[in-house]
Amino acid sequence: MQQNASPSLPTPPTLQPATSESALYRRVWRWHFYAGLVCLPFLALLAITGALYLYKEPIESVLYAKLRAVDDTSGASLDAQALIANALKAQPGQHVRFNGPAVPGLSAEVGIRVPGGGTVGIYLDPVSGRVLGQLPDSQRLSEVVKGLHSLMIVGRWANYWVEIVAGWAIVLVVSGVFLWWPRGRKGGVYSLRGHSSQRLWWRDLHAFTGTVAAAAILFLAVTGMPWSAYWGQHFGRITSELGIGLPRYLFGPGPSSSVPLASVGTSVPWMLSQAPTPLSTPPAQDPSQHAGHASVQAPLDSEDQHASSIGVNRALQIFEGLGLPPGTPVSLPSGPQGTYAAMRFPDDVRDQRVVHLDRYSGKVLSDVGYRNYGPAGRAIEWGVNIHTGLQFGWINRLVMLAACVSIVVLTVSAVVMWWKRRPKGRLAAPPRRAADRAAVGSILVAAILGAIYPLLGASMLFALLVDAALPTRLREQFRL
Structure with missing residues (x-):
């Protein structure tokens, strides 16, 4: 039978009321965007230096082969006091450490604190006592990488920023998994759509990589916290006072x-x-x-x-x-x-x-x-050993290396994806709409994370205040 009534026209997208799910999605996307904006350069630095530190031993074995290896392994080794005396002849100062050879074929090392400040490692043939060379601790690859990884090379205050970045990395992982969640979709969940020249391909690469590596990245962020300037120090003190750290x-x-x-x-x-x-x-x-x-x-x-x-x-x-x-x-x-x-x-x-x-x-x-x-101390030390790729040998190092590579991929793909989406002259942040309200669940998650990691909580409150106080004119400039 013929219908006399005209079919109703679809409501324009701009007039459709926002569902609670879409409002939450936009809010989470906005926080994910700003967290990435703050963290990405530092996460890339942490990933690259972390990957180098995982393999510091084989790398330094090659770099410092002339200092670490000896050819003549015949004969009895000199005692430590004789080796220290030879080291002090080569470099006057105060001897502060002695590392004897673990196996034949390796050199001995004496650490000398020099009058001008700093410590120099003097390497010696343990059999003949001949000085093979010296290396200042400040120039040692592992120390340089460690200083960059913790930003202590800039100053102790910068380590607080690393703690904030690690906290926001946790926010990135949690919010990223929420944004990736299929919700009935198939495309882009487990596969890459489009061509590498398209933003969609980079979006799928970013989402897929982040989801696959989410657990490892979350593990690195959490187990890296003990080294932080604020949380690590207070956590160690509290666990020791409770008798679950160091009695x-x-x-x-x-x-x-x-x-x-x-x-x-x-x-x-x-x-x-x-x-x-x-x-x-x-x-x-x-x-x-x-x-x-x-x-x-x-x-x-x-x-x-x-x-x-x-x-x-x-x-x-x-x-x-x-x-x-x-x-x-x-x-x-x-x-x-x-x-x-x-x-x-x-x-x-x-x-x-x-x-x-x-x-x-x-x-x-x-x-x-x-x-x-105590139980907390054991858990932390296990986490630290796995974080540094030691506990389970080469498999441990490969898994942590894959996590570091994933962070670099996420950083690059995020920048490319943003650049392809960004209108000229705008930051292209996900928009905030008046009807959007944060779900109770998301507020609860943020509150829990802020309570566990106080510097993260303080930075989240600061971000909320800045976002709320931003003038409309600037918000329009920065919006999508």
Whole structure:
């Protein structure tokens, strides 16, 4: 039968009321955009330097082959004290560390703190004692990469920014997965549509890469937080006070410094970074006079200035007797209350161990390892070891490398996608409409993340205030 009524015309898109889902989608998209705008350059830097750090050992083995490898492995090695004496002839200063060869064919290294400041590594043939060369710590590839990765090369304040970026990376992952969610779609979910010259192809590449790598990127962001200047320090203190990080009783009743281990120039496990530094007790002095008040920042001294010191050779014998293998890096005493400290960082975090010896008696002042950590401490150290690609060998490094590459791909694809969509002269941010309201779920997620990571929460509040206070004229300039 013929219809007399004319079919109704579709409502123009601009007049259609926004559904709650589309309003939430636009709001999440807007936050995803601004988070990326703030984070992308730094995420790319973190990814590139992180990838280099994953393979620092094989890279440095090639770069510093002339310093690390020796040809003649026949004959007995000189003792540590003789090697240190040869190193001091080549570079006067204060010897602060000794790294013996772990296996035949490797050199020994003596760290010398030079009068002008800084530390220089002197490499020696352990058999002949010949100096192979030297390398300032500040120029070592791993130290340069570490400084760039944490932005500590700029200054400590910049590390706070890294913490904020890591927090926003978590926001990027959560919001990105929400934007990718199929919602009944098939195209662009698991495949790339269009041609590489089209924005759609870059959009699909961005979404697919981000979704596949989401878990690894989220893991890197969360496990990187312990190194941050604010969250890491406070988290370590709180877990130790609760007894789920590093129990206080481990260091016994002897004297200890108010200076944490991380501040005295040695590499220590994250869980021990804020622990007090054990101190040696000079002969004929009452230990109770120094407990809690001594400082490790005493004037530099050398072994021969303290005749009653057990000496580095004896200290190495004690460490070996405690089960620490040859080649374990040893920090040498600095000042009359300094200690010998062996720092073992094997690939398996369960074998991690730090031992301090009294420089006069050889008594073990502390012997702390993974076995002593509380549940929070163990979880953090596992995360740190996986983050740095150590725990599961080459498979671990490949997975973390894939995550780093994915972050670079996401950064490049985001910039290309934005450039192709951006009208001339505009920022092209996703628009905010008056009818849009944030869903309770999204507010709750943001509140939880802000409570866990306070610097992220503060930056989110700041972004909200700026977004709300932005004049209409500027909002029109920046809008889609």
